[in-house]
Amino acid sequence: MSETLEQTRTRANGVGAAALRKEDDRLLRGDGRFTDDVDPAHALHMAIGRCPFPHARILEIDVSAAAELEGVQQILVGAEVAQRTEPISVLRPVPGAPQLPYYALAGEVCVYEGQPVVSVVATSRAVAEDAIELIDIDYDPLPHVSDVLEALADDAPVLHPLQLSSNLLATNPQGNGDPDAVMAAAHIVVSDRFRINRVTGLPMEPRAIVAHWRPGARELTAHVSTQVPHLVRMQLAESLRLDEGDVRVITSDVGGGFGLKLGVYPEDVLACLHAIDLRRPVKWTEDRLEHFRATTHAREAVHDFAIGADADGRITAMTNTYTTDLGGQNSPFGSAQLSSIVFTGPYRVDDGFVQRRVALTNKTPVGAYRGYGQPEVNFARELLMDRLARRLGIDPLELRMRNMLAQEDLPWRNPAGALYDSGDYRLALQMVADAVDYDALRAAGRERPDGRRVGIGLTSFVERTGYASAKFLANRGSRYGAHESVTLRANRSGGIDLFTGVSSMGQSSETAFAQICSQVHGIAFDAIRVHAGDTGATPLNTGAFASRTLIAAAGAVSAAATELRDKTLRIAAHRLELDDVDGLEVDGDAVVVQGDPSRRIPLAELHMAAIIGQGIPVDEHPGLEATAHFEPEHAAYAFGSAAAVVAVDPETGDFEIERFVLVHDCGTMVNPTLVDGQVRGALAQGFGAALSEELRYDADTGQLVNGSMLDYFVPTAADLPPIELHHTEVPSPFTTFGVRGVGEIGTIPPGAAIANAVCDALADFDVQISRLPVTPELVWRELQQARNRSETP
Amino acid sequence: MKPAPLQYVRPASVAEAVDALEEHGGMARVLAGGQSLVPMLGMRLMRPSALVDINDLGAELGKIDGRGEETVIGALVRYSALETSPVIAERLPLLQEVVRHIGDRQVRNRGTIGGAVAQSDPTGEMPLVCLTLGARVVARSVRGERTIPIEEFFEGSYANALEPEELLVGLRFPLAPVHCRFFERGRKHNDFALLSIAVAGSPDADGRWSGVRIGLGGVNDTPVLAEAAAARLEGRTWDTATIAEAAELALEAADPPDDVRASAEYRNHLLPIQLRRVLTDLAGAEPWKT
Incomplete structure (x- = not known):
């Protein structure tokens, strides 16, 4: 239930305050650190050769001229990648869908324009790009299908014939009551087919990775621009056949995510593979032309929506069968899944049926994008609501x-x-x-x-x-939980270091987390330092997507801050020779005795005492650190x-x-x-x-x-x-x-x-x-x- | 980082620049403001053997000069200079108005009039207004200088009468009519035009118009003059019927493309409507600047 107790006290930069963003100082000074700002002196640079056709068989790849170009260090093609890596895993599977192996480089057949076919690493990006142009690839273009409904026609070319007999990946029906019968009996039915456009999210910062392998240490360090560093770590380990302990993902500032940076992309696997082979850092930053073809698109769908109502306009039934376009491959999050869950909107509808069909087309894979199905279905339903109103007067x-x-x-x-x-x-x-x-x-x-x-x-x-809970997610095969986690660690300056796996992509999580921590703990907002996105330093979490960060993280920050505060107060009581913590509170930079401002102990002193284990109660362990996990029940x-x-x-x-x-x-x-x-x-x-x-x-x-x-x-x-x-x-x-x-x-x-x-x-x-x-x-x-x-x- | 390999030349004079163009036998491109060229190099849509960077030639190519009835603008004059020049405000107000429809502040601080005309974008504002105002293009090569009437300059989409070894050094504008209007419609703010219209002319004391010129952008593979429409308006007072007739006649100059901005059909639908509105506005209005 809602935990409103902690809110009773108003704090300067606590919950509800219009605190200035912690992120802004560095960002407005041009001092942000984005992945492309990571620039090791001895880095090599990767460029990707991409299929120019929507559907084509690769007959032959001749890399000989490129291999001779001065500065070229390594060239990879699909066959080698298939041998040495596992396909990119799906994080949020489509219920009932077979696995469609998605290797970092295309094997025999490309299924979308822009699909990676070869990768080159060279001493500069320019040389790598020149080498790509020297690679001679003989393609046999195959019949293609672009339209989401045509893709489901009997005569459509099938994209993945080994796994599927058609381009229908899965059908997911949900519903309640007897909508067909109610609809048939309705006084009025309005219905139509609604076409939703394919769009993309265009973050200012495109995708980027800098990968570095230290063979002696068996440590792969990957700086990646992502919304989910801990999930990328898991996926990279899986695809590269490494232990997760060998992989560290570091995400500092992210210049916009919007759902497009959820999980591993082919280029991430390739950069790591090259870095492992070459034992030098390998860097790749997506350019905007690549972004339009190689980063997931979104939204495209066709909705067949119907609303039945009585003569007074009271809705009796709603049905919605829709087809989402997945593109050529199943990306880690796939096409939108939330149209179904909110298809009836804020209206009372007892009899309803919704069915999602997922279709493959020869286009760039579709992934999550801000809204993830909700703008799409809202468009269909709300246009019909107005038509219903007009028809009924x-x-x-x-x-x-x-x-x-x-x-x-x-x-x-x-x-x-x-x-x-x-x-x-x-x-x-x-x-x-x-x-x-x-x-x-x-x-x-x-x-x-x-x-x-x-x-x-x-x-x-x-x-x-x-x-809705990890149990809900597990039933749908998701490979991540519903929780968030946070570690709070007191430091010797009297501040708190807050560690979170939630990377900072413009959503202001650093600021919001610090406000909650300040609210619950009592420490000044400015004394909280947020460290985000390094899997080597932060507790395992889920990530920043689905409008879920604060829903889960508020509970985690709150629990950890409570634990840290309580121990701080116990140590303060001990040092003030009080029997218990009653009447003590943290106020900004010190623990104070309520009503007696002269009796206060600076947090710096208490933190030092706890960290070195001197002057603390005999039954307390040294250290002042708390990690908490929180999962909302719904x-x-x-x-x-x-x-x-x-x-x-x-x-x-x-x-x-x-x-x-x-x-x-x-x-x-x-x-x-x-x-x-x-x-x-x-x-x-x-x-x-x-x-x-x-x-x-x-x-x-x-x-x-x-x-x-x-x-x-x-x-x-x-x-x-x-x-x-x-x-x-x-x-x-x-x-x-x-x-x-x-x-x-x-x-x-x-x-x-x-x-x-x-x-x-x-x-x-x-x-x-x-x-x-x-x-x-x-x-x-x-x-x-x-x-x-x-x-x- | 992204362009295909090329040589970079930075001449210290126009003479050196045309020498460099000659030396590369037409395979070099001139770098002025770079607002169109640099992205195309980055996308490798253009692969010149060399870039001849004329940005050091401001003394020769960077001036705005009013000489009698003629206004001469050097090729390297940047949009932002046109925007703030009192000479342009007084002599070529249409040019100044149009600059505000080009790109954003950063583009206007770098982009040049010579670059825009040499680029010959069929939707570009500068080519359109130069055409409407009857400018002449001055080009130089090692063989000397020549002047090309703007009506003969544009030869197709991004194509013009310049020889590959020629450098566009400036534009010469005749005295402009005091009455002018500009209209532009794109898919977003300061986007490439799906339709643009520039009109200039002078009414006498009886309201009869002379020197009427109507330029259209985005409706053909070059900016075009709507000559039949202008002829219908020349020497007359503009009543509603005359304006409507002229607006329909403008379609004779249009052969619009079908592209992501708009269909040909829609452009053809818009052209007479918007021209009618522009002419109606102009007929009932004060001069541009009073």
Whole structure:
């Protein structure tokens, strides 16, 4: 249950304070240390030769000319890698799916454009790149399939014929009640097929690794830009056939993860293999062209969604069968798995069925990306909610309110088995409506004097943050737990060193952890030093993804801080010759006697006493260090509602998002500034995917058409609409302090809110949108189609 | 780090620069601001045998000069210099307005007018405005200097009338009409244009327009003049019907591409609408700067 006791005391930079980020000093001074900043003097550099075709058989590889180039140290090809390594392991398997061996270099057949085929290590990256160009590879291009539904057709080329008879990797149905019968009996059914665009996360820092092998010590040290250093350590050991004890992964600053840096990639295995062979550090930093083809993509899916309702608009059934695109290989996290769990959203639905189908296509493998299925399914469901409202002549706000779970309905289990913990969903929606002055906007009508039409689009959602227990994960074959861990170690300066396996990728975990530690322990925020991401120094943990870090880590930091504080107070009581610790507390840099400020012992003195074991109670061991693990008993469900006010030019399809209001709840806010930053960052990626980003493949060649920053329309700050944020703060009963995850929520509402607003603005034309991204050209096309429909009754 | 092997030459004078271009027999590329060239080198989409870096030639190529009716701009004049130049503000206000649509601050601090025109991007702002304002391109080689009318300069997507051994040294602009407008639509802020329009002309006291020029970007493999549209507007007052006719006539100059930014069909749909709006705005408006 929620541990709110520790919060009763307000601390300067404790829980709830807008503490300044610990990370910022070094980052703003340009003093961050990213993987590419690791620059051993005797390092060698790796370049990768990649398959230019979406599907091809490798007939012959001739490396002779490259091998003669001055500076080239080693060249690896697929056959050797297959002999010497194990395939890259999947961390989050698709239930019911066979293993698809994924070696670091392609063997006989390449299944996506950009798949590594050869690797070269040379004295410089330039020489390595020159060598790649000298390698002569004879490919036999094979028939390919790009479209996720065409991949499942009978005549589609099968990507992995040894393991599968088709490109369907697995089907995962979930549900409750009798949705088919209820749907058949419904007064009204709205349904459609929704196409979600393929996008990528584009961290500022691309992937990177510096690998170093010391044969005498049997120690592989790999500096890797990753969200999960401890999982990368496990995977590297497995693929390289080393003991985990031989491998140390160090992750310092990470320039953005977003789900793309979850687990090992082929290049990581290759750099280590070269480093072991050459006994010199080997470095590889991904360039942006590689990033677009070799780092996981996300989101692409086709959702067939249906909602049944009675004449009053009360939802009676929901069904959603969808196909996610996995790309050519199963990456460590694979395609999105959370569309199923939240498919019914914040609405009361008793009869529901959802089915996920995972399809292989000849495209870059798909992995996790901020939101992991939740923006996708939200788009489908929320567009249908508006269509249902329109068909029934009920206002979309009223329709949502009628169906939304009330605060007293929670906790509540949805048809996919998700346990919604707590929250006031209706309040969030009402706050959104009030913020945009919904009734007044409605009354003002849709037409503007300048010819534009204005519309309001709403969306409401729940978001799973964190994981429902290790048991849940184990049932799904996951190779990581639901816990987080932390080690706190007192130091002789009177400070605390906080060790965490959670790497620092912009999510501000250093700051948040220190705030919690300060809150519980009493030590000053500034006296806490966070050491993150080195597997040689930090306790085994899971990592930073799935909006799960704080949900689990708050409990771990809290438990460790409690243990450390209690021992500190016992030593202080001993030295003050008190019978017990009653009336003692840590206050900033000292233990003080409440009510008698003259009686205080500096923490530096107490820490030294504990560390050298002098002047401590006879029954205490020396040392002042605590490690704690915490696993929440359930996931926490964040929630919210959003509204977009959009003015559309019906002549051109251009539209302007005049307002975007989001009301959300992430439970107790550890730091409101960090919450706003997370929400705004995720919104920016949400707007990108909703409005402009789309990885497009040529229909004939199957090749990526827009794999560079030139043609991939990621928004800049100048492209974002004005954003208004409001919060509710209902503590989750399942987590320490009542926190919920917050990192991904912003990706969810933009697509649905904007599309609903555009359709609302153009309601007189009966425009329907069923795909992303929503571009001016798409709006114009849908207008044309709507006009054609109305002309041909 | 990423370019294919190449030689680097840094001449101290234009004479040395054209010598170097001659020496490499057309296989060298000129490095000015590098805002297009350097990424293409990095992607190995371009593999010149040498780079001739003209950044030391500011004394010869870095000046903005108003001479009588003509304005001469050296090839190495950077966008940010155009943006803040009082001479440009007074003489070529359209050029100054357009600069604000180019890239970001960093790009404008490095990118040059000569580089942009030599790059001949069919969606580029500089080629479009130079075309609309009727500039002449001055090119030099070891064989001497020649002047190329801008209407004969652009020959295709990223292709132009410069010989491979020639260095673009500057642009000469005639007196510009006081009335002008610029419109651009991209997929994101200061993106490559999927459609851009530049219009210039002068109305007399009776509201009859002369010297009308309409330049279009993003709708063909080079920036193009909408000559039929301009002819429809020349010597007349612009009422709604005239403007609508001219806007439709502009399609004669368009043969737009289908690409990730927009379909040809959509560009053709947008062109007359946006041109109509630009012309309507111009017809009812004050001069650019008053």
